[in-house]
Amino acid sequence: MCGEGPTWDATCPFCPGNEEAALEVMRVPAGNPWQVRIVGNRYPALTQTTSLAREYSGLVRRISGVGYHEVIVESQIHNTCAALERPADLTRVFQAFIDRAWAIQQDRRIEYILFFKNHGRQAGASLRHPHAQIMALPIVPSEVRVRAVSARTHFDEVGACAYCEMLQEELADGRRIILESEHFVAFSPYAASTPFHVWIVPKQHSASLLHATPAALEDLGRSLHFILRSLYVGLNNPDFNYVLRSAPVRDLGAPYLHWYITIVPRISLAAGFELGSGIYINPSLPEECADYLRTVDSSSLHGAHAYGAD
Numbered sequence: 456m457c458g459e460g461p462t463w464d465a466t467c468p469f470c471p472g473n474e475e476a477a478l479e480v481m482r483v484p485a486g487n488p489w490q491v492r493i494v495g496n497r498y499p500a501l502t503q504t505t506s507l508a509r510e511y512s513g514l515v516r517r518i519s520g521v522g523y524h525e526v527i528v529e530s531q532i533h534n535t536c537a538a539l540e541r542p543a544d545l546t547r548v549f550q551a552f553i554d555r556a557w558a559i560q561q562d563r564r565i566e567y568i569l570f571f572k573n574h575g576r577q578a579g580a581s582l583r584h585p586h587a588q589i590m591a592l593p594i595v596p597s598e599v600r601v602r603a604v605s606a607r608t609h610f611d612e613v614g615a616c617a618y619c620e621m622l623q624e625e626l627a628d629g630r631r632i633i634l635e636s637e638h639f640v641a642f643s644p645y646a647a648s649t650p651f652h653v654w655i656v657p658k659q660h661s662a663s664l665l666h667a668t669p670a671a672l673e674d675l676g677r678s679l680h681f682i683l684r685s686l687y688v689g690l691n692n693p694d695f696n697y698v699l700r701s702a703p704v705r706d707l708g709a710p711y712l713h714w715y716i717t718i719v720p721r722i723s724l725a726a727g728f729e730l731g732s733g734i735y736i737n738p739s740l741p742e743e744c745a746d747y748l749r750t751v752d753s754s755s756l757h758g759a760h761a762y763g764a765d
Contacts, residue, residue, distance in 0.1 A: 457536035457692060460583075468497070469528045469584040480525060483551050490544075491551045492528040493589070499524035500590065507564045507593055521564050523591035527551060533584050536574065537680065538687035538756070540585075546676030548587065552699075553665055553672075555589060560704045565591045567599060567703045570664075575694025577721040595703045603703070603712060610711035618713030619660050630742040633749055634681055638674040641682055643741035643748075650739040651690065651748065653682055653718040662702035662712035679716065682748070686720055689751035694721040 463470050471488070478497065482489040501522030510517040529548050530540060537545055556568050572587040573579040595603075609617040625631055625642050633653065634641040641655045655678055657671065667675065679697075686693060701714040729735050 457539050457687070458534060460534045462532050462534055464533045464584070467533055467582070467584050469494075469526075469582065469586060470533050471531050481551070481555065483547060488531065490531070491547055493551060493555055494526050494528065496524040496526055496588070501592070503562075518593060521593050523559055523562075523565070523589065525555070525589045527555075527587045527589065529585040529587060536585050536683075536687075536692075537572075538683040538692070538753075540680075542676040542680040543673070544676070545680050546672050549664070549667075549672055549675060552587075552589060553667070556591075556665055559589075559591045562591070564593050565704055567592045567595045568701075569596075570699040570701075572697050574696070575692075575721065577694035578696045580694075599700075599703065602700075603706070603709075606711045606713075607709075616660055616711055616713050618656060618715065622656055622658065631745045633685070633745045634678055636674050636678050638671045639678045641678055643745040645741060647737055647741045647744070648735035649719055649723055649737055651686065651693075651720045651722065651744045652741070653748070654715050655679060655682065655718070656713070656715040660710075660713060662709045662714060663707045664699060664701050664714050665707060675716075679718075682718060684753040684756060685748045685751040686718075688753040688756055689748060690720060690722065695719060696721070 463472075465473070467473060468475060469492075474492070475494065475497075478495040480493040480495060482493070483491040501520050501524045503521070503523060505519045505521040507521050508519045527548055529537070530544065552570050556570070559565060559568055569590045569592065570587065571590075606617050609615075622640055625645075626635070626640060631642045631645065632640065633643065638659065639655055639657055641653055643652060644654050655675070657667075657675075659671070661667070686695065695718060697716055697718040699714065699716055702709055702712045706712060723738065725735070
């Protein structure tokens with residue numbers, strides 16, 4: 456449970472004093488004490504030293520595993536989590552990702568940069584210390600391409616961004632809205648595939664988080680913090696994943712793409728029907744999930760930092 460156990464662990468590679476200098480990519484601020492560090496994954500799924508090569512043999516297609524696999528260490532504190540930190544701490548993590556992503560995309564072998572967080576064992580986290588991950592790929596993943604094609608088709612047919620239209624419809628309906636801030640709307644999407652599935656979508660059309668203004672980033676930290684605290688209190692700190700869905704490197708200005716963050720609590724499992732059909736049975740209504748998260752009182756929640764307006 457976040458907040459329990461030691462604040463420092465001698466065996467944790469992410470705790471202060473245990474830093475592996477050979478793996479460090481950057482830290483914020485540059486000296487000590489640091490607040491955020493980006494380090495190379497000790498067991499990377501991709502490697503920068505491999506040359507980009509494709510092979511074709513009948514139906515078999517291969518591409519070399521070139522790319523970047525890095526970890527964003529979100530805090531010095533071992534036993535904390537985003538819900539117990541401050542909104543400004545989340546903003547700092549996103550700014551570190553943006554800075555790193557701009558540098559990575561200078562590598563012309565890279566086509567897509569993925570930013571994601573696994574929280575808890577059910578979500579795939581192998582270490583307790585709060586961290587997120589960056590993976591830069593030499594391809595645009597098929598799921599991203601399918602979504603982009605659908606969005607492009609809609610744009611070509613009606614001349615408008617499908618996500619902008621969806622956002623306006625959700626705001627007009629109101630039942631699935633969890634939070635509306637100056638720059639963002641958080642809601643449980645219509646026909647959500649899993650319980651308490653949440654999207655955080657920018658009001659201002661933009662294909663990529665990399666173009667976010669400082670004011671929008673601060674608001675994103677507050678908005679995501681509100682959602683994660685509501686999940687922490689309302690669902691007793693569930694395991695979850697959140698993923699940044701953003702434009703491929705070569706489509707950062709695409710008028711039909713719209714970035715957003717999707718948050719998926721791991722409180723239900725995909726079984727045979729879901730795996731066999733691709734159709735997900737959601738035992739909850741998104742309207743009820745949104746209403747519940749709107750009313751969760753997290754004001755008494757205290758953590759590694761005293762909660763404040765930042």
